Amino acid sequence: MLDKPLLSEHLHCTLMNKLGLISAVSLAKAAKRRGFEDGEMSKTLTQLKAFRSLKSDLDISLFDYLDRIIADCLDGALSSGNVRPGYCAPVGDDRSRIWPGDWVDATGYARYYSYGWHTGADLNLNKPGWDSDKHRPVYAIAAGEVCAVRTGVPGWATVICIRHHGECLSRYAHCENIAVRQGQMVGMGDYLGNIGNAGGRYPYHLHFDIARETARMLSHPLDWPGNAPDALERVRRDYFNPLKHLRGEVQ
């Protein structure tokens, strides 16, 4: 049964909003993992649809039923064991949504390269060949609010920033398309867009980083410490090592 205080703390909004956070796709995946039959799954989704339209007139048994499935989502039904509960990797298929799985972190956190100190991970799937990750889907690592969406940004092309209230900000860059809009609430594992190459500037890859939820980071979704004298210090202060953060390791 769902632990409501935990859920409330985790997602920081009302239960009605939480139901809105979990997409039909995420629910279907979670239901399948629990071994629900297809019929039962479609019944669930039909009920969810009805439930959303009821708004204030709650059906308690349906409420409990959906609670169980949502709890499974939050407890890592979409995760694969090596990330902390409520989180999943931003790339990979359902089976391999571990971190980093077959994916290669081409640059790494707090490492210096030609554009300055790197803030996160550059994720590539270079098997069986270079650019194998071209057009692959990118997913939200946890439930949250899309706090910034930018396109046509020099060096970045696109940037999607999600605020995981009370936890962190996650950022996804160089996508070739964007499937979410600013202000939208998303669930863990929700589709954000596909991996791009920033208009040919880079090989296909996802730039992914996780920042602390500070006022500065909230007001600067395109933050990049770069080559500034205090850049390394800033990276370490304002950004988490994304690998360790998703695994729940102390930094």
Ligand SMILES: [Zn+2]
């Ligand atoms: Zn990068």
